[in-house]
Amino acid sequence: MAIEKLRKEETLEMRKRFIGQSCRLFYSDDPVKIVKARGQYLFDENGKRYLDCISNVHHVGHCHPSITAAAAAQMDLLNTNSRFLHDNIVLYADRLAATLPEKLCVFYFVNSGSEANDLALRLAQQYTQHDDVIALDHAYHGHLMSLIDISPYKFRKLSGQKEWVHVAPLPDTYRGIYREDHPNPGQAYADTVKDLIEEVHRKGRKISAFFAESLPGVGGQIILPQGYSAKVAEYVRSAGGVFVADEVQTGFGRVGSHFWAFQLQGEGFCPDIVTMGKPMGNGHPLACVATTVEIAEAFTANGVEYFNTFGGNPVSCAIGLAVLDVIENDDLRGNAKRVGAHLKDLLTKIQTRHQTIGEVRGVGLFVGLELVTDREHKTPATETAARVVKRLKEEDNICVSTDGPWESVVKFKPPMCFSMEDAELVVQCIDRILTDMEASDS
Amino acid sequence: MAIEKLRKEETLEMRKRFIGQSCRLFYSDDPVKIVKARGQYLFDENGKRYLDCISNVHHVGHCHPSITAAAAAQMDLLNTNSRFLHDNIVLYADRLAATLPEKLCVFYFVNSGSEANDLALRLAQQYTQHDDVIALDHAYHGHLMSLIDISPYKFRKLSGQKEWVHVAPLPDTYRGIYREDHPNPGQAYADTVKDLIEEVHRKGRKISAFFAESLPGVGGQIILPQGYSAKVAEYVRSAGGVFVADEVQTGFGRVGSHFWAFQLQGEGFCPDIVTMGKPMGNGHPLACVATTVEIAEAFTANGVEYFNTFGGNPVSCAIGLAVLDVIENDDLRGNAKRVGAHLKDLLTKIQTRHQTIGEVRGVGLFVGLELVTDREHKTPATETAARVVKRLKEEDNICVSTDGPWESVVKFKPPMCFSMEDAELVVQCIDRILTDMEASDS
Numbered sequence: 001m002a003i004e005k006l007r008k009e010e011t012l013e014m015r016k017r018f019i020g021q022s023c024r025l026f027y028s029d030d031p032v033k034i035v036k037a038r039g040q041y042l043f044d045e046n047g048k049r050y051l052d053c054i055s056n057v058h059h060v061g062h063c064h065p066s067i068t069a070a071a072a073a074q075m076d077l078l079n080t081n082s083r084f085l086h087d088n089i090v091l092y093a094d095r096l097a098a099t100l101p102e103k104l105c106v107f108y109f110v111n112s113g114s115e116a117n118d119l120a121l122r123l124a125q126q127y128t129q130h131d132d133v134i135a136l137d138h139a140y141h142g143h144l145m146s147l148i149d150i151s152p153y154k155f156r157k158l159s160g161q162k163e164w165v166h167v168a169p170l171p172d173t174y175r176g177i178y179r180e181d182h183p184n185p186g187q188a189y190a191d192t193v194k195d196l197i198e199e200v201h202r203k204g205r206k207i208s209a210f211f212a213e214s215l216p217g218v219g220g221q222i223i224l225p226q227g228y229s230a231k232v233a234e235y236v237r238s239a240g241g242v243f244v245a246d247e248v249q250t251g252f253g254r255v256g257s258h259f260w261a262f263q264l265q266g267e268g269f270c271p272d273i274v275t276m277g278k279p280m281g282n283g284h285p286l287a288c289v290a291t292t293v294e295i296a297e298a299f300t301a302n303g304v305e306y307f308n309t310f311g312g313n314p315v316s317c318a319i320g321l322a323v324l325d326v327i328e329n330d331d332l333r334g335n336a337k338r339v340g341a342h343l344k345d346l347l348t349k350i351q352t353r354h355q356t357i358g359e360v361r362g363v364g365l366f367v368g369l370e371l372v373t374d375r376e377h378k379t380p381a382t383e384t385a386a387r388v389v390k391r392l393k394e395e396d397n398i399c400v401s402t403d404g405p406w407e408s409v410v411k412f413k414p415p416m417c418f419s420m421e422d423a424e425l426v427v428q429c430i431d432r433i434l435t436d437m438e439a440s441d442s
Numbered sequence: 443m444a445i446e447k448l449r450k451e452e453t454l455e456m457r458k459r460f461i462g463q464s465c466r467l468f469y470s471d472d473p474v475k476i477v478k479a480r481g482q483y484l485f486d487e488n489g490k491r492y493l494d495c496i497s498n499v500h501h502v503g504h505c506h507p508s509i510t511a512a513a514a515a516q517m518d519l520l521n522t523n524s525r526f527l528h529d530n531i532v533l534y535a536d537r538l539a540a541t542l543p544e545k546l547c548v549f550y551f552v553n554s555g556s557e558a559n560d561l562a563l564r565l566a567q568q569y570t571q572h573d574d575v576i577a578l579d580h581a582y583h584g585h586l587m588s589l590i591d592i593s594p595y596k597f598r599k600l601s602g603q604k605e606w607v608h609v610a611p612l613p614d615t616y617r618g619i620y621r622e623d624h625p626n627p628g629q630a631y632a633d634t635v636k637d638l639i640e641e642v643h644r645k646g647r648k649i650s651a652f653f654a655e656s657l658p659g660v661g662g663q664i665i666l667p668q669g670y671s672a673k674v675a676e677y678v679r680s681a682g683g684v685f686v687a688d689e690v691q692t693g694f695g696r697v698g699s700h701f702w703a704f705q706l707q708g709e710g711f712c713p714d715i716v717t718m719g720k721p722m723g724n725g726h727p728l729a730c731v732a733t734t735v736e737i738a739e740a741f742t743a744n745g746v747e748y749f750n751t752f753g754g755n756p757v758s759c760a761i762g763l764a765v766l767d768v769i770e771n772d773d774l775r776g777n778a779k780r781v782g783a784h785l786k787d788l789l790t791k792i793q794t795r796h797q798t799i800g801e802v803r804g805v806g807l808f809v810g811l812e813l814v815t816d817r818e819h820k821t822p823a824t825e826t827a828a829r830v831v832k833r834l835k836e837e838d839n840i841c842v843s844t845d846g847p848w849e850s851v852v853k854f855k856p857p858m859c860f861s862m863e864d865a866e867l868v869v870q871c872i873d874r875i876l877t878d879m880e881a882s883d884s
Contacts, residue, residue: 003519006529006532008527011527012527014533014536015532017547018532018535018536018539018547018548019535019549019550019754020548020550020741021738021739022738022744023550023747023749023754024525024749025527031527032527033526033528034520034526035528035529037520037521037522042522042526055522057523058521062520062521062522063517063520065518071513075505075510075514075725076505076510077445077505078504079479079500079505079724079725079726080476080479080484080497081497082461082465083467083468084468084473084474085453085454085474085475086477087447087477090448090456090457090460093456093460093461094456094460097460105459105460106462107461108462108465111553111557111727113751114557115553115554115556118587122587144557144560144587145564145586145587145588146586146587157744157746158746278751283522283755283757284727284752286727296462296464297463300463302464302600303599304464304599304600305464305466306585307465308554308556309499309719309720310499312461312465315725315726316727
């Protein structure tokens with residue numbers, strides 16, 4: 001097939017005409033048309049190559065040939081639904097179980113992280129017979145109605161906060177209520193959840209679930225302080241609720257040292273429900289909920305079938321299995337650990353000469369560069385962050401994006417084949433751009 | 443790859459261990475393991491061939507080689523998200539627009555019919571600034587929390603009816619409140635919606651949307667009476683609401699004479715929102731919402747981005763385009779019309795000798811066989827229907843299933859390549875089984 005079928009202006013014109021404008025384009029002033037990709041590289045219609053620092057979905061690299069081969073082979077053989085017995089779904093569940101603590105051994109396959117979080121909420125409410133949810137400030141758990149309700153990032157701009165939703169402070173040790181200088185921020189932030197639970201109880205309400213991304217993304221690439229999750233889980237369980245770890249962005253080895261980001265909180269911590277999505281199918285719509293036998297049994301006990309038309313079909317599971325193989329065979333966790341450490345190290349080095357860099361944080365290939373206008377007040381450098389993103393694209397053909405409540409965090413969540421050289425290039429370019437901006441500002 | 447990787451007992455044992463039991467198996471007493479499929483045929487691990495009368499998802503036939511080829515070619519080239527410009531999404535939207543009335547020209551691509559219906563509900567509520575929904579009795583619109591709320595089929599067994607949800611009678615002219623002998627059932631059933639709207643208004647509430655499958659499936663393969671939808675749309679719009687046509691099961695030419703089942707209601711009728719899903723990607727997780735410029739603009743006006751990670755990606759759209767090509771090139775609508783008519787005709791013929799067959803209804807390859815214990819009282823023959831399903835599988839290797847509030851409707855919604863001979867075979871087998879059952883019952 002011809003790679004480009006329409007001229008770019010025509011694509012843009014049709015896009016405006018046919019696709020809901022709520023679906024936004026990157027670089028909306030000058031959107032990019034991508035026609036080809038490989039590994040960590042994107043190519044536009046003129047063959048210009050972009051280094052991709054943000055496609056966490058294309059986890060093992062864009063268009064990995066062994067994923068395509070696995071998909072095509074299974075598509076040619078069979079793609080039916082999970083009401084028939086098939087080996088792929090059970091073999092895939094078995095492989096996923098091996099990555100998780102023993103008690104997380106029951107799986108539900110779905111088509112998106114949003115579907116996974118919606119189901120997690122149903123499971124939690126059914127199991128606990130409670131309604132209320134605690135979510136972290138600035139959190140985003142998906143685009144479905146039920147998830148907008150538990151996502152402060154969305155509901156504050158839309159329908160507002162429901163009476164059954166409660167917002168706990170984001171455990172951000174850079175600009176949150178407890179910072180690096182606190183002797184035990186993990187405990188202190190966990191205690192805010194404890195206090196919130198007590199407040200909920202005083203209202204005569206009951207907690208079904210605490211929902212949190214294992215590393216809050218939209219919140220600003222946040223690393224939860226040590227001890228936080230285990231303590232929160234203890235408080236939430238005492239209140240009869242369950243702990244849902246949203247690993248939709250962070251799972252499948254992105255953090256390098258562990259397969260799941262929640263494992264950064266130590267072996268003493270295990271969630272009751274884990275949701276997964278984005279990287280799971282390397283771009284194929286595939287997501288999952290893992291939970292315990294007890295929670296699954298409570299869900300079964302309601303006597304109502306859960307049927308997801310496409311969820312867990314043989315093709316999706318073949319792709320999921322192939323992704324796991326590539327993560328192992330290409331040692332992508334090892335790569336994430338090495339390259340992520342190098343990237344963080346290089347960014348930390350240039351921090352000494354750029355007052356704009358307030359903090360460098362991250363783990364594995366999940367890294368954030370927090371920009372501030374002054375380090376003392378930590379005022380978010382929103383505009384600077386936007387200019388860095390724009391100049392990296394225009395001058396260096398590098399795609400990064402921003403996040404955080406003030407869009408002041410430049411984030412890195414590249415395909416896991418990101419190399420040492422890629423890390424060096426992007427830091428060198430950021431260094432040059434910041435130097436240049438500082439010179440023209442002074 | 444080896445077709446079977448585990449012995450069947452092992453697959454079953456792992457399925458029980460790893461997959462939530464709410465995800466049920468067909469023929470749960472003796473589940474079938476399917477390892478291969480082609481066209482309208484499924485093959486088990488021993489090579490036994492089943493005639494598939496129910497896989498409406500595998501619309502153009504199981505494992506159609508041109509769908510696999512399109513998927514593999516695009517997977518090898520690029521699979522990124524809709525924040526980058528790409529030709530496939532706009533070309534696909536353009537092709538879909540050509541099948542719809544002119545005013546339905548804005549598209550949102552998602553991953554499942556459930557995601558589509560959830561978004562439709564958001565669009566309706568945002569546009570109308572009203573909350574309430576009218577749904578048909580026994581309706582099912584998806585597995586998400588928001589959709590369980592508007593699906594009497596589910597909420598009656600689960601959370602119960604919410605105050606913002608109102609249930610209109612199912613316009614079933616066989617066993618509903620107005621039947622074949624009524625001079626104008628379309629108008630009469632539409633008036634029940636009018637009455638319901640007045641009741642809602644008396645409560646001081648306002649209608650955002652009327653949701654209905656264009657041919658209610660779980661309700662029992664129901665054909666809406668002529669004039670119903672246009673009248674309902676008139677009443678709903680007068681109340682400031684919108685008409686959502688759920689075409690998740692019925693779209694893409696299944697009815698033969700038209701591309702969309704709502705078009706059976708005549709040219710005077712056009713919904714405000716159409717949702718589509720199951721057959722759209724021939725098994726690939728692909729779904730969509732189509733709506734008007736006005737509704738899309740109201741959604742954009744809230745200022746909040748709608749981002750669906752996998753929705754509208756280049757691979758999903760390449761598959762969607764390939765499905766449209768096969769429907770056209772293989773004249774599957776023509777086939778659905780011819781074979782569906784033949785199937786209905788043959789079933790009607792055997793109705794004369796089987797008192798158990800209360801009604802044969804359907805259009806194109808969407809056909810239902812309503813079984814009753816006596817024709818006068820139309821008592822649902824639930825057990826007979828279950829036995830027919832079981833015997834067709836065991837004696838004839840034919841897969842059908844049941845639906846309807848009493849599971850008394852044997853339903854046919856096969857891949858669209860279903861042949862005249864397939865129709866003849868299945869009717870001949872049903873004839874034999876019913877004859878045999880009648881003999882042993884007498």
